[in-house]
Amino acid sequence: MRDKPATIHDVAAKAGVSIATVSYVLTGKKRVSPATAERVLRAIKEVDYIPNRIAKSLRKAKNLVIGVLVPDIRNPFFPDIVKALSESLSDKGFQIVVASSDENPSKQKDIIHSFLEQRVAGIIAVPTGANYLVTKDFEELCALVPVVLLDRDLDIPCAKVLLNNRKAARDITHLILSRGHSRIGLIAPPLHLSIGLERLEGYAEALRNWGILLDPALVYEGNLFIESGAQAVAYFMSLKESQRPTAILSCSDVMTLGALIEIRRRGLKIPDDVAIASFDNPEYFECLSPPITCVAQPTTIFGKKVAELMAEALEGKKVTGIYRYEGELVIRDSV
Amino acid sequence: MRDKPATIHDVAAKAGVSIATVSYVLTGKKRVSPATAERVLRAIKEVDYIPNRIAKSLRKAKNLVIGVLVPDIRNPFFPDIVKALSESLSDKGFQIVVASSDENPSKQKDIIHSFLEQRVAGIIAVPTGANYLVTKDFEELCALVPVVLLDRDLDIPCAKVLLNNRKAARDITHLILSRGHSRIGLIAPPLHLSIGLERLEGYAEALRNWGILLDPALVYEGNLFIESGAQAVAYFMSLKESQRPTAILSCSDVMTLGALIEIRRRGLKIPDDVAIASFDNPEYFECLSPPITCVAQPTTIFGKKVAELMAEALEGKKVTGIYRYEGELVIRDSV
DNA sequence: GTGAAAGCGCTAACAG
DNA sequence: CTGTTAGCGCTTTCAC
Numbered sequence A, B: 001m002r003d004k005p006a007t008i009h010d011v012a013a014k015a016g017v018s019i020a021t022v023s024y025v026l027t028g029k030k031r032v033s034p035a036t037a038e039r040v041l042r043a044i045k046e047v048d049y050i051p052n053r054i055a056k057s058l059r060k061a062k063n064l065v066i067g068v069l070v071p072d073i074r075n076p077f078f079p080d081i082v083k084a085l086s087e088s089l090s091d092k093g094f095q096i097v098v099a100s101s102d103e104n105p106s107k108q109k110d111i112i113h114s115f116l117e118q119r120v121a122g123i124i125a126v127p128t129g130a131n132y133l134v135t136k137d138f139e140e141l142c143a144l145v146p147v148v149l150l151d152r153d154l155d156i157p158c159a160k161v162l163l164n165n166r167k168a169a170r171d172i173t174h175l176i177l178s179r180g181h182s183r184i185g186l187i188a189p190p191l192h193l194s195i196g197l198e199r200l201e202g203y204a205e206a207l208r209n210w211g212i213l214l215d216p217a218l219v220y221e222g223n224l225f226i227e228s229g230a231q232a233v234a235y236f237m238s239l240k241e242s243q244r245p246t247a248i249l250s251c252s253d254v255m256t257l258g259a260l261i262e263i264r265r266r267g268l269k270i271p272d273d274v275a276i277a278s279f280d281n282p283e284y285f286e287c288l289s290p291p292i293t294c295v296a297q298p299t300t301i302f303g304k305k306v307a308e309l310m311a312e313a314l315e316g317k318k319v320t321g322i323y324r325y326e327g328e329l330v331i332r333d334s335v
Numbered sequence C: 001g002t003g004a005a006a007g008c009g010c011t012a013a014c015a016g
Numbered sequence D: 001c002t003g004t005t006a007g008c009g010c011t012t013t014c015a016c
Helices: A008-015 A021-027 A034-046 A055-060 A077-091 A105-119 A132-145 A163-176 A194-209 A226-238 A253-265 A283-287 A299-314 B009-013 B019-027 B034-046 B053-060 B076-091 B105-117 B131-144 B163-176 B194-207 B226-238 B254-264 B283-287 B300-312
Strands: A066-070 A094-101 A123-125 A149-151 A159-163 A184-188 A219-222 A247-250 A275-279 A292-298 A321-325 A328-330 B065-070 B095-100 B120-126 B149-152 B159-163 B184-188 B220-222 B247-252 B276-278 B295-298 B321-325 B327-330
Touching: A008 A021, A008 A034, A021 A034, A034 B095, A055 B105, A066 A163, A077 A094, A077 A299, A094 B034, A094 B095, A105 A132, A123 A299, A132 A149, A149 A299, A159 A163, A163 A184, A163 A194, A163 A275, A163 A292, A163 A328, A184 A194, A184 A226, A184 A253, A194 B076, A219 B247, A226 A247, A247 A253, A247 B009, A253 A275, A253 B283, A283 B254, A292 B053, A299 A321, A299 B220, A321 B009, A321 B159, A328 B034, A328 B159, B009 B019, B009 B034, B019 B034, B065 B076, B076 B095, B076 B300, B095 B105, B105 B120, B105 B131, B120 B300, B131 B149, B131 B295, B149 B300, B163 B184, B163 B194, B163 B247, B163 B276, B163 B295, B163 B327, B184 B254, B220 B226, B226 B247, B226 B254, B247 B254, B254 B276, B300 B321
Parallel strands: A066 A094, A066 A123, A123 A149, A149 A159, A159 A321, A184 A219, A184 A247, A247 A275, A275 A292, B065 B095, B065 B120, B120 B149, B149 B159, B159 B321, B184 B220, B184 B247, B247 B276, B276 B295
Antiparallel strands: A292 A328, B295 B327
């Protein structure tokens, strides 16, 4: 059907040199006389030669590919990071391959295995799943290939790029509190995730600072998908009036979207019937009515830092430690 | 530093068999006695053997990877499709590698070259760039590897999965017209792209059906990025009142977002000051005030169909032809 | 049922 | 400066 791609042998034959010479002009690691170099170059053009990276990777026993594991490719937060990351890394000659676990630990396992099979040079991961189940897997993974954790913490010795979740949650809760709300419903990420626990803690701290008792009925543990934001609102609204929150803090843009949809469905007005603030800052937050108050995460910085750490790790340095960045309060009109 | 991964030789040594036997139990293509099979399996566990897909690909001269080229990974439209596509394809044993051209033809060229270097089995592409510049490239590409075009047409002989753009544009323009608007500003995709031309034509047809003359001043050619939506609105509003559109049709969700932001910035009310309708249906359209009327594209169907066509092409069938799908009018309150 | 050996396309000693 | 050659880890005849 389609004829096979030309190999280095075809080029060599065409140019009347050995395959080694072709390789030399390709890699530029060894001097070749200008005359032969030009002959080779012309031969390459003539036979439409495209180097086979598979063979190259096998031979050099290294694949210039970084695996990137995200939990949800449709959450705008991740494409933003992936974009920054991919630009930095491709400047350094690396390619990335992105896969989405859909917050499914078993899928996550498959993806990592697949990364390993293709001998990725390193793995950048936003891990999902309960800590006690996945920590060991990731620990073993660290022994095999450089790992950089992103967004979510695990108790393993590798480099990590995280938000200062506690402070971000505390700050935005303070903001809501300062607007006169004392009953704040929290739509939390799964509490077995570091972002879940840390954001809950920040929320709790803020409450404590204001001398307000945390009401467990006001904490809804979501699953990070859109429906669970809607369910959270339904749940909050089912509370009897004295218990019902007057404001909601949603800990992820996707759940916020679900919450917003449910709020609209119920004909509730923001911020009068219920105020809402959110983690993350997708572009459309700005054009909602009212625009949504939120803590923006520095996605571009995340991407760059992760790429930088991975690059260092790849050079053989052992990079470890937590790099925490601050969220930025974006005050708009939803609370 | 890190010890190299175990190879098939390590397994063979551990199990006391030849590497061929190990390969046989791995591929299952040849009978192996249960006893040795079990010994091999145990050895695999013991040495933590993970097959090297690079070597496998080289040997079999085929890489079970499909390259997916999109123009903007941050446009929610594409992750939606990629998700469907990736699920279908991974069921068939294929992996995908996604890359974003950012609507940059030169980047697109690099990406395709990189796909070719890694000997992808096929390429699914949403091409960018003026037809006369890229058509030839893609034509040559088709000679090398199966290509399926998505979203945007090029005059080359391969399979294509497209929206019925003309009808979608016509239908939604009719809708706007039926609401009493006769001056409709069009925020068009670049007109050198099939989606640009076809949507413009649909818009023009609808106008013609209503006996309305197309005013070129009401057609703004955007670049598919967010700013150009905002610029379009600024432009429309700079028109003197008699010329100014009372409604806007934006041909991509991203440009719509830009338009929405600019509309808000100017304190304009939708739909009274200006009505707006859009192509695409990102989830947040539903919770805007007012919710946005739009033509939704069947992203999941796109993804599945593209995967199906690619799978067939990979089996050696020569699949060609255009598969057009209808957009779905989602009538809400923005017009 | 199992093994020896060739070779996928490439790089990198090592010779010359 | 150029060529010969030995693999990288795997699959697959071809023998036994």
